[in-house]
Structures are given as C-alpha cells and as structure tokens.
Amino acid sequence: MSAPLQFMPRRTSKASLEEMAAITPILAQLRFSDDDIVRLLSVNTPGGLEALRQAAYDLTTAEVGNKVFYRGIVELSNICVLDCYYCGIRKSNRDIERYSLTKDEVIETALWCAEAGYGSCVLQSGERRDKRFVDFVEDCVRKIKTRSVSETLPQGLGITLSLGEQRLETYQRWHAAGATRYLLRIETTNRELFRKIHPEKQSIETRLQALDDLKSAGFQVGTGVMIGLPGQTLEDLAADIRFFEGRDIDMIGMGPYLMSQGGAMRTEGMLEKHKLMPLALKMIAVTRLVLRDVNIASTTALQALEHDGRERGISFGANVTMPNITPRAVRKNYQLYDNKPCTDEDTEDCRSCLEKRVVSAGREVGWNEWGDSRHFGRRQSGSI
Numbered sequence: 001m002s003a004p005l006q007f008m009p010r011r012t013s014k015a016s017l018e019e020m021a022a023i024t025p026i027l028a029q030l031r032f033s034d035d036d037i038v039r040l041l042s043v044n045t046p047g048g049l050e051a052l053r054q055a056a057y058d059l060t061t062a063e064v065g066n067k068v069f070y071r072g073i074v075e076l077s078n079i080c081v082l083d084c085y086y087c088g089i090r091k092s093n094r095d096i097e098r099y100s101l102t103k104d105e106v107i108e109t110a111l112w113c114a115e116a117g118y119g120s121c122v123l124q125s126g127e128r129r130d131k132r133f134v135d136f137v138e139d140c141v142r143k144i145k146t147r148s149v150s151e152t153l154p155q156g157l158g159i160t161l162s163l164g165e166q167r168l169e170t171y172q173r174w175h176a177a178g179a180t181r182y183l184l185r186i187e188t189t190n191r192e193l194f195r196k197i198h199p200e201k202q203s204i205e206t207r208l209q210a211l212d213d214l215k216s217a218g219f220q221v222g223t224g225v226m227i228g229l230p231g232q233t234l235e236d237l238a239a240d241i242r243f244f245e246g247r248d249i250d251m252i253g254m255g256p257y258l259m260s261q262g263g264a265m266r267t268e269g270m271l272e273k274h275k276l277m278p279l280a281l282k283m284i285a286v287t288r289l290v291l292r293d294v295n296i297a298s299t300t301a302l303q304a305l306e307h308d309g310r311e312r313g314i315s316f317g318a319n320v321t322m323p324n325i326t327p328r329a330v331r332k333n334y335q336l337y338d339n340k341p342c343t344d345e346d347t348e349d350c351r352s353c354l355e356k357r358v359v360s361a362g363r364e365v366g367w368n369e370w371g372d373s374r375h376f377g378r379r380q381s382g383s384i
C-alpha cells in the first residue's frame with residue numbers, strides 16, 4: 001500500500017522533472033556514497049521530494065512492514081544535572097518548576113499503556129546518576145514489567161529507557177530488571193559542533209562510551225541527532241547517517257532542533273520552518289534508505305513544527321511514534337523547546353488523534369505489539 005502523494009503539485013515543473021531524473025538512479029541503489037547521501041539531502045523540488053518520500057516509504061514497507069508501533073512516553077522528572085545549551089530543562093534554567101513523579105505515578109502511567117493497547121512505554125527524564133535515582137528506575141522497570149503481563153501482553157510491556165549517560169553497571173541493572181531498549185542521542189557527530197552546544201565537561205567521548213556500554217549490556221541501542229542546528233551542514237548530517245550505519249545502530253530517534261527560551265542558544269536562532277521541516281523529513285527518508293531495517297521514530301518535535309508533522313514523518317519512512325502520556329499536571333514543565341505540542345491534551349485525546357494520523361499516512365497501528373527493531377533481531381542471530 002502506498003501513502004497518498006504529498007508534495008506533487010498538479011503540474012510538474014521542469015525543475016522537478018530534472019531533479020527526479022537526476023535522483024532516480026541513486027534511489028535505485030542498495031549502497032550509497034557520501035556524495036549520494038548529500039545529493040539526496042539537498043533535494044529541493046516538490047518532484048524530487050516526492051520521489052525520495054515514495055522510495056523511503058516503499059522500502060519501509062518491504063523491510064519493516066506496514067505497521068507503526070506506539071511507545072507511550074512518561075517524562076518522569078525534569079531534574080537534570082547537565083547543562084546542554086539547547087535544552088529547556090537544563091540545570092541552569094531557573095525559570096521552570098522542577099518535578100519528579102512518584103514511583104506509583106510512573107508505574108500507573110506506564111500501565112495505562114498496556115491497557116490502551118500500546119505495546120511499549122518509554123521512561124524519559126532529565127539526567128541523574130545518583131544511587132536513589134538508579135534504584136528508583138530499577139524498581140519502576142521491574143514492577144511495570146511484572147504488573148503488565150496479561151493475555152494480550154504475555155511478556156509484559158516493552159520498556160525503552162531514555163535516561164542519558166550512565167555507568168555500565170547501571171545499564172546492566174536496568175536491563176536485568178526488564179528494559180530492553182535504550183535511546184541515547186549523539187546529538188551531532190561533528191565534534192566541533194558538539195563542543196559548541198555543550199559545556200566543556202560534557203564530552204562526545206563519554207557519550208560514545210555510553211553507546212558502547214549499552215550494546216554490551218544487551219540493549220537494542222537507539223541514537224539520533226538534532227537536525228538544523230545552527231552551523232550544521234548537509235555534510236555533517238550525511239556523516240551522522242554514516243555514524244548510525246558504522247555503529248550498527250538498531251533504532252533512530254531524531255528530530256528538528258527547535259529553539260528554547262530556557263536554553264542558552266537563543267541568540268543563534270533556528271532554521272526557518274519552511275526549510276527545517278523538509279530537511280527533517282529528508283533525514284528520515286535517507287536514513288531509511290541507508291539503514292533499511294532499523295526502527296525510526298517520528299518524533300514530537302516534528303509535530304511542534306507542523307500539526308501533521310508526525311504523519312509526515314511516517315510517510316517519509318518512520319515506523320514508531322511516541323505519544324506523550326505524562327500526567328497533564330506536570331507536562332508543561334517538560335518543555336525541551338518552545339511550543340511543544342500536546343502539553344494540554346488528554347492522554348485519551350492523544351490516543352485517538354494519533355491513530356487517525358497513522359491511518360492517514362497509509363499505515364496501521366501495531367496494537368499490543370512490542371515492535372522490536374528487525375535490525376536488532378538480525379544482529380542477535382548473526383545474520384548481518
């Protein structure tokens with residue numbers, strides 16, 4: 001099945017036709033050079049964009065199927081020991097009210113996912129590494145796991161963690177407690193750019209080590225980047241895709257960089273919406289073409305840019321979406337960037353509006369399924 005055409009005007013311009021002719025042979029390839037990747041990322045006509053979208057959409061169907069999987073995201077705390085300059089919940093932002101959900105709140109919220117038919121949840125938070133936090137997460141994971149087992153979910157909920165850089169031992173404990181996937185974005189692989197958007201003491205080496213540790217702890221490993229960072233080039237983004245490939249990554253979660261009033265990059269601005277949205281969609285599509293069988297999330301930040309951003313992400317090759325199920329009372333305090341969507345919507349509203357979004361992109365929802373990364377399955381069985 002194919003999603004409806006999205007970007008083709010009724011009459012195809014000469015520029016569109018020329019670009020389609022130029023990229024058609026590239027789209028037919030199984031392997032891509034760095035130049036090919038940059039060429040696809042620089043597509044700039046409606047016809048070129050549609051050809052790229054269609055190729056990525058069809059490859060998604062062939063490699064990972066027609067289903068989109070839900071992971072309900074619980075933002076369990078906005079307390080953070082880090083000071084990432086782009087982020088609205090960074091340690092130095094004094095203008096937000098800090099919160100932490102109780103253990104019962106985390107567990108009950110996650111269990112709502114199981115009842116709603118979402119096969120998985122994500123526990124995300126600002127960064128903490130203290131013993132109390134590590135024990136807290138371990139206990140939440142263990143209890144969510146045991147309490148979510150049912151006829152429809154015989155293995156319990158699938159649990160993804162997105163809790164930042166931790167020690168190997170911590171990753172091992174959380175994995176043993178029952179979490180099987182972990183999302184830790186590299187943010188950018190350009191070292192100079194990484195340095196500019198983080199304080200001196202946060203190093204890219206620590207993050208690379210954390211990605212290695214996650215793999216050795218047995219997790220399905222997810223990473224990703226912010227797209228459209230001030231100073232970022234198409235070559236940087238192409239290098240990011242190569243990085244995902246080289247590291248044999250199982251899951252990708254990436255989205256547009258959006259300015260935050262609470263961040264420390266306000267003077268640098270952000271890419272205009274009419275450039276940022278297509279760039280983010282092209283990154284999803286090209287990542288799909290290069291990595292093929294990984295899970296790719298259509299992230300909330302896409303919806304902050306456009307009301308139909310998530311379904312656009314799905315039609316460009318994403319197969320996972322992460323509805324926000326954080327209790328409404330605290331959701332407004334997890335403002336990573338300005339205009340974060342769904343902050344005042346009910347979890348139930350999100351559930352029904354999301355299904356419509358998935359169907360409108362020509363896909364179906366994988367109710368009550370974990371939807372694990374096929375790439376991880378192949379990596380485990382040694383078939384790649």
Ligand code: SAM
Nearest residue numbers: 086087125126127162163164185257258336337
């Ligand atoms: N502390 C964990 C970590 O760093 O992985 C999880 C929470 S962190 C807030 C989750 C992600 O939010 C980051 O990886 C970053 O890419 C994204 N993020 C933060 N500020 C953002 C912004 N201004 N625009 C887009 N994404 C942003």
